[in-house]
Amino acid sequence: MSMPRLVDRHPELGSDELVAALTPPPRFDEVRFDNYVPNPAEPSQAAAVAACREFAAGIARPASGGASWLRSLFGRGGRNGHSDGLPGLYLDGGFGVGKTHLLASLWHEVEQPKAYATFVELTNLVGVLGFNEAVRRLSGHRLLAIDEFELDDPGDTMLVTQLLSRLTDAGVRVAATSNTLPDKLGEGRFAAVDFLREIHAMAERFRVVRIDGPDYRHRDQPEPPEPLDEDELAERARTTPAATFDDFERLCAHLQRVHPSKYGRMVDDVAAVHLSGLHTVPNQGVALRVVALADRLYDRAVPVRVSGEPLSALFGEEMLAGGYRKKYLRALSRLTALSRELATS
Incomplete structure (x- = not known):
């Protein structure tokens, strides 16, 4: 049986729903x-x-x-x-x-x-x-x-x-x-x-x-967990209820076809995200989409596991030295915090 994938989700969100959704993310309810x-x-x-x-x-x-x-x-x-x-x-x-x-x-x-x-x-x-x-x-x-x-x-x-x-x-x-x-x-x-x-x-x-x-998220463990191997990642995804499993390259392509305003709806009922073959994003357009997805995952406290390269390699040196540096560092901080939530489970 195939595992659920984010790339199969094509959420729709009307203007009334956008206005009604202008509230703090679930992570900050309390x-x-x-x-x-x-x-x-x-x-x-x-x-x-x-x-x-x-x-x-x-x-x-x-x-x-x-x-x-x-x-x-x-x-x-x-x-x-x-x-x-x-x-x-x-x-x-x-x-x-x-x-x-x-x-x-x-x-x-x-x-x-x-x-x-x-x-x-x-x-x-x-x-x-x-x-x-x-x-x-x-x-x-x-x-x-x-x-x-x-x-x-x-x-x-x-x-x-x-x-x-x-x-x-x-x-x-x-x-x-x-x-x-x-x-x-x-x-x-x-x-x-x-x-x-x-x-x-x-x-x-x-x-x-x-x-x-x-950064309070980095007081104890400044580095993200090591990536899993492909087989272990797939097994973790299969045994985690309501989890998704995506090839990172295909997910990046999917993010370019879905408006960022819909990313929250895309991950609303996901318990954990598993990304296979993580690598440095190829260009700034993709990078900013990944940042938007990271923000929505963090808003909803959706944990993340990866295989391939470590999360620290997600954005290249040139990107981290450019005008969007703070945005990329925020995404790395948030993804690192989310990856720790599943590191020992």
Whole structure:
């Protein structure tokens, strides 16, 4: 009997489903501010929790006094020189310091209507709905939470800056995470100097909160498990309920035929993914698709086993030195964490 394969899945997702799906991934269903454990050696982590709590409380408070709500929303000043009245909160830090935990906790703290999306999911939503319809659907929200904020090309720069401008002007508060300060987004990926005005205009809407610390996923075992041999991988896939088994080369080809907005649906009911013949991806187009799949697997806590080359070889040296370096390193961090979940089973 043949084993289930991801390459046999061709999910469909309508616009209403895309909007309804703007919630934190299942991995973060139970996260809250109270169960975020700051590293005592990294005081910025406790400070970030306090900033997120304050931001959530600000969304819950009505505007006070005779000033207009929008004027108070964009007002400058605040304690310790912070622009506490800004409509945006930006959590900047490295991998595995708990940025997504805090962003999801903030989302859980705020009453509906609200939306939570990765940056890619947000741009996909605008692509499906159209800009004006996306603004219409989101402008009544109290909060838009955006995880892993990224600007990969000039089109995305203009799209996101215009979207956030329209939404914040309508009263939507925005919280985001990234590994890059908002006025540095896009550097190394395109001619950012040509778009500085747009990038800086967006950055001015955010209060930046830095979160320092090492990647918690790598505190004990920085390296992924060794690849299995082909026969052992196939046997593990056969004996793991609801698992899939795919040739890595064929899966890469399949990912290019399926829109990334559908990757989550493609792996929704998968208990474990087994990839045969893993190798370095051949080009950046495939690499970015693999990154998107890694993100959806991580969102759903789907463990991964591989044969062939180790996960550390997934992206070549040239890719890791290029403009998408942080994106590829995030994918490696997440896939390494997922592979450890099955390493001893």
